[in-house]
Amino acid sequence: MSMSFAMNVLETLALLFAFSVGTVVLIALILFVLDRRQTEDAIRRNYPVIGRFRHLFSTLGEFFRQYFFAMDREEMPFNRAQREWVKRAGEGQGNTVAFGSTRNLNVVGTPIFANAAFPPLDDHATHAKPLVIGPDCAHPFEAPSFFNISGMSYGAISKPAVTALSGGAAKAGIWLNTGEGGLSEFHLKGGCDIVFQIGTAKYGVRDEHGTLSPEKLRAVASHDAVRMFEIKLAQGAKPGKGGILPGAKVTPEIAKIRGIAEGADSLSPNRHPDVANWEDLIQMIQTIRDITGKPVGIKTVIGAELAMQEFFDCISRHGPQSAPDFITIDGGEGGTGAAPMPLIDLVGMSIREALPLVADLRDAAGLKDRIRLVASGKLVNPGDVAWALAAGADFVTSARGFMFSLGCIQALKCNKNTCPTGITTHDRRFQQGLVVEDKVERVAAYAKGIVKEVEVIAHSVGAAEPRGLTRTHVRLMTDSGRSIVMSELYPPTAPLSVAAQ
Numbered sequence: 001m002s003m004s005f006a007m008n009v010l011e012t013l014a015l016l017f018a019f020s021v022g023t024v025v026l027i028a029l030i031l032f033v034l035d036r037r038q039t040e041d042a043i044r045r046n047y048p049v050i051g052r053f054r055h056l057f058s059t060l061g062e063f064f065r066q067y068f069f070a071m072d073r074e075e076m077p078f079n080r081a082q083r084e085w086v087k088r089a090g091e092g093q094g095n096t097v098a099f100g101s102t103r104n105l106n107v108v109g110t111p112i113f114a115n116a117a118f119p120p121l122d123d124h125a126t127h128a129k130p131l132v133i134g135p136d137c138a139h140p141f142e143a144p145s146f147f148n149i150s151g152m153s154y155g156a157i158s159k160p161a162v163t164a165l166s167g168g169a170a171k172a173g174i175w176l177n178t179g180e181g182g183l184s185e186f187h188l189k190g191g192c193d194i195v196f197q198i199g200t201a202k203y204g205v206r207d208e209h210g211t212l213s214p215e216k217l218r219a220v221a222s223h224d225a226v227r228m229f230e231i232k233l234a235q236g237a238k239p240g241k242g243g244i245l246p247g248a249k250v251t252p253e254i255a256k257i258r259g260i261a262e263g264a265d266s267l268s269p270n271r272h273p274d275v276a277n278w279e280d281l282i283q284m285i286q287t288i289r290d291i292t293g294k295p296v297g298i299k300t301v302i303g304a305e306l307a308m309q310e311f312f313d314c315i316s317r318h319g320p321q322s323a324p325d326f327i328t329i330d331g332g333e334g335g336t337g338a339a340p341m342p343l344i345d346l347v348g349m350s351i352r353e354a355l356p357l358v359a360d361l362r363d364a365a366g367l368k369d370r371i372r373l374v375a376s377g378k379l380v381n382p383g384d385v386a387w388a389l390a391a392g393a394d395f396v397t398s399a400r401g402f403m404f405s406l407g408c409i410q411a412l413k414c415n416k417n418t419c420p421t422g423i424t425t426h427d428r429r430f431q432q433g434l435v436v437e438d439k440v441e442r443v444a445a446y447a448k449g450i451v452k453e454v455e456v457i458a459h460s461v462g463a464a465e466p467r468g469l470t471r472t473h474v475r476l477m478t479d480s481g482r483s484i485v486m487s488e489l490y491p492p493t494a495p496l497s498v499a500a501q
């Protein structure tokens with residue numbers, strides 16, 4: 001009985017095996033014929049069936065590279081060492097490392113901070129103080145922190161992500177920039193300071209014709225939490241191109257906040273239609289400042305020194321009261337939710353070059369105390385932020401640094417509504433992974449971690465506090481293998497004459 005039962009089982013298994021092998025061979029044969037006959041893919045035509053594995057492995061490589069193959073300092077846009085620093089800071093873990101640096105210090109441009117022979121004793125070191133922006137406005141803003149959150153619109157990032165950023169920003173005493181998608185209840189939820197960005201489509205403050213609505217502007221400014229307004233001319237990842245929010249991410253709520261159609265791609269103009277030159281811009285700054293009574297700045301990417309010189313010349317003609325209260329300089333290496341690859345890769349000066357250039361032009365125009373400089377562009381670790389303060393920035397902002405603190409794994413899917421960490425998707429399945437209460441703590445801890453370690457660098461070079469950092473404290477590696485003091489490489493410049501160019 002038991003013998004015949006065992007034989008039956010064996011026979012069934014043998015049949016199943018033969019059937020499975022037969023099915024696999026049959027499918028392979030069908031795929032072979034399909035691949036040979038199709039015309040659009042040369043690899044599959046020349047190598048039927050096995051050519052399909054190329055696509056599979058390329059896709060899997062995207063996921064596994066960062067775990068198994070890439071070295072600590074290898075990946076782009078951010079390597080593992082940079083991401084891990086943010087993660088540890090966000091978790092409130094001690095950010096010490098062991099044995100020695102894994103950074104190659106011979107790469108041209110690497111900043112090396114010049115340690116002081118006798119740094120201040122710990123009890124003489126001080127913290128960075130708040131700094132006033134727009135002192136002559138009806139409502140100046142005394143910004144508590146030099147490190148803040150850069151613009152990311154509600155739309156590009158999700159409801160829980162905005163809520164967590166807002167709560168974390170309030171906890172750390174830093175500002176949150178809305179990005180160009182308007183002001184939502186989630187920005188306001190945490191009670192942080194807010195910078196309202198006016199993008200080229202003027203989402204949130206536009207009338208039915210798409211032009212600036214004084215009533216809506218007044219309504220936004222009436223929120224105490226809204227401290228400043230930023231006119232976005234351009235962002236580093238896509239200068240000359242407007243915002244791009246794929247239709248899949250335009251939910252009914254986002255459509256309502258922006259004043260656009262649900263489910264349709266949200267494409268903003270490539271520049272403000274009503275700002276064609278510096279004169280127009282100065283006029284717009286003045287209008288917004290008059291209506292809101294709050295500091296007004298601009299955000300741009302630097303393409304040419306001459307253009308910025310013309311801007312400062314224009315301000316000089318109109319007087320310092322006409323100046324923007326701050327200028328945010330975004331580096332060409334800046335991030336985005338979606339942009340064409342040539343723009344993301346190749347258009348716009350790097351922040352490493354643009355920041356000292358604009359700082360020098362501003363100082364030469366005698367506007368150092370009038371216009372605050374805000375810098376962004378892959379400034380996500382303490383060394384980057386300290387470099388920016390030394391180069392001439394008054395403030396530093398980051399977008400992707402804070403995304404990492406929210407749990408971003410650099411899956412590079414921000415444009416697809418399938419972000420696996422729930423940060424840049426409106427799919428609730430993914431959003432449930434982003435637990436706001438936990439991320440609020442991480443956002444705050446990351447911001448505080450940056451401030452603390454920039455203070456450590458400042459004290460090590462002999463500056464009492466971070467804003468005491470200057471170009472004499474930084475050496476930049478050159479291609480000769482020797483480093484050179486930054487103040488020698490970027491000496492302050494005299495104003496350029498427009499006529500002389």
Ligand SMILES: Cc1cc2nc3c(=O)[nH]c(=O)nc-3n(C[C@H](O)[C@H](O)[C@H](O)COP(=O)(O)O)c2cc1C
Pocket residue numbers: 150151152153156157178179180181197232234235236243299330331333334335336337376377378379380397398399400401414424
């Ligand atoms: C998902 C995402 C959305 C963004 N949305 C905006 C935006 O609405 N307006 C803007 O001026 N910049 C936007 N940016 C650019 C950032 O504000 C910032 O300027 C740039 O990413 C550089 O900072 P980072 O290197 O720290 O990310 C966005 C960036 C990301 C990653």
